[in-house]
Amino acid sequence: MNRNLSQCGIAAGICALACAWSSSACAAESLASTQAAVPAFLAAGAPDMQPVRCEPVGDDVLAHQTGKYAGSDMISGFVLNVLSQWQLPNGASAVAQGALTVAQNAANQLSATVQTTAHVTDPVPGGTTAANSGATPNTSATGGQNVSVNGVSQITQVAGNGNVGSNAATINYNNSAPQLPVIAGANQPSASASNANGTIQAGIAFGGNGINVTLQTPAGMATQNILPSNAQQAGAIAQLLQVAGNNQQVANQLQLSLQTQQLSAQMIRQAGVLQALRNTR
Template identity: 65%
Template sequence: MKHALNPPRLTLTATLIALTGGLATSAHAADASAPRDVAPVAIQWQSVGDDVLAQQTGKGAGGQMISGFVLNVLSQWQLPNGANALAQGTLSVATNAANALTASVSTLASVTDGRGNTGANPGAQVNGGQSISVNGVSQITQVAGDRNAGFNTATIDFNNNPQLLTGGTNAQSASASNGAGNIKAGISFGNGGVTIALQTPAGLASQTIAPSNAQQAGAIAQLLQIAGNNQQVANQLQLSLQTAPMSSGMLRQAGVLQALQNAINARR
């Protein structure tokens, strides 16, 4: 099922995720008896002024450079008793023959029940992460327990042949739960954003892309809260930007423009 989306919404989605630039945080908990935040790995950055950014093109789908994008989001939780929760989704945007942007969405949610000890620790406390509000990108990992592995990853690349997540259906939302109702997985595209969440006896994992409005700027949030032992959890977000090839005429025009700009700057 394809949905026509207006360019501002697509530009917002691409711009928000482009803020990640390939961020990643991870935690391997051993002998952790209290919640703790894991510091993100160091990233390098360079300040760019508004005068430079104002001259850039291709900042989102529909620009002179970006012809479309594929957004993949996936969250998965594996419990030590064999239970598994998975939620994933793909938003694919492309330029059609009429030079208009079209979008297709695919979602999948599944839960597999397990047997025996879930590894959950009812006495452990991991909270507070949901109440943190950040404009831009946030990756939060809170762990209380032993031998846990949790990862928040967000990447962006330029790939004209991106890989779409398989197995989903052409629906804007999907959800699943086990028979006892204590393991749940869900994902939803809507209102210009994305929400994905997993709930298990040993904690929760979530990813949110929220568009900007009059009150606040847009945000991307990845959250892991693990209260138990031997849990394996991952939040993954990948944005593949597709670029339109430049014709020889466009290359010549760009070269002439650059030469004129250099000549003007040389006279100053």
């Protein structure tokens, strides 16, 4: 998770908690000063007062409730966009991007297309080196690549000053959701690029039911990985930034747009009746 965002979130949470506590204290003081005006049935110990009762509900019940999730039969396709980019202070840059589109036709047949591109710019004569890249000597940012989680992980490790970095992953059900910039290389499952001396590298690959995006620079690396589930663990989406330098600008972006089927009025009524019957069990 982006460290700055995490710190801001913690600060906002503490502030909200403090405000809520302060409001509760004021409300208690106001209630005490007007206790005589409280209706009898709300007074503590009144015979008409009924306590709030809570009953735990299992997953078998929640699974049949409406409005909790989108069933797999509702999804007719999706568009997955991934983009990683790095801007070094000397003007060099690295970009790797890919898109996977899966669509369903009228015969319920699925078709998939993939696009990838990677490019590196290195305006420094002779190629970017550690000395002119903003990399800080004798520092390192490591360890994040060894973290193994199920689900989504976002890790940012920074050793330096003046850096800007972000990990962003979004999932939406908007059929007309905005897409990331258009990719030129169509029907290519992988792409890679590097500068003349190999100090800056960018690569992306679709394969093995997963995706791997990697940017490597003298000041660190940025990666995005989508790993399929197996016998040992569930599937995972991992975004990682490791920056050991100054004045670096890095970003990982992942956008998943789920395409949903348009249901007819008759199908909506049938689904409503079915859900109502299930809820009466």
